[in-house]
Amino acid sequence: MPRLAVSACAVLLTVAPFGLSSAHAADVTDTTIPQSPDSTYVYDLEKEPSDCIGFLPKPGCGKKPQQAGDRGGSLQYLTFGIMILGVGTVGTVLARNVMKRDREIAERLKDSES
Numbered sequence: 001m002p003r004l005a006v007s008a009c010a011v012l013l014t015v016a017p018f019g020l021s022s023a024h025a026a027d028v029t030d031t032t033i034p035q036s037p038d039s040t041y042v043y044d045l046e047k048e049p050s051d052c053i054g055f056l057p058k059p060g061c062g063k064k065p066q067q068a069g070d071r072g073g074s075l076q077y078l079t080f081g082i083m084i085l086g087v088g089t090v091g092t093v094l095a096r097n098v099m100k101r102d103r104e105i106a107e108r109l110k111d112s113e114s
Contacts, residue, residue: 052061065073 052058062071065071067073068075070076
C-alpha cells in the first residue's frame with residue numbers, strides 16, 4: 001500500500017504542472033510584443049563598460065547590490081545558507097541511519113554467535 005501511495009503522489013506531482021500551465025496558456029490572448037522607445041542598452045557600471053564586459057568580470061566592475069534580491073544581495077546569501085543547511089541535514093540523517101544499521105547488524109551477529 002505505501003508503494004502505491006508514493007507512486008500516485010509522484011505521478012500527480014509530475015502531471016500537475018502541465019495541467020496548470022495549459023490552463024493558464026489558454027487564458028492569454030494578447031500576442032503583441034511591446035516596443036521599447038530606445039533600443040540602446042546602457043550598462044549600469046561604475047567603470048568604463050569596455051573594461052568590464054567580457055567572459056570573466058574584472059574586479060571593481062559592476063555595482064553594489066541595491067536590493068536584497070540583487071546579485072550579491074542578502075537573499076543570495078540566505079539561499080546559499082539554506083542549501084548548505086539542507087545538505088548538512090541530509091548528511092546527518094544518512095550518517096545516523098548508517099550507524100544505527102551497523103549497530104543492529106553487529107548485535108545480530110553477536111546474538112547468532114552465542
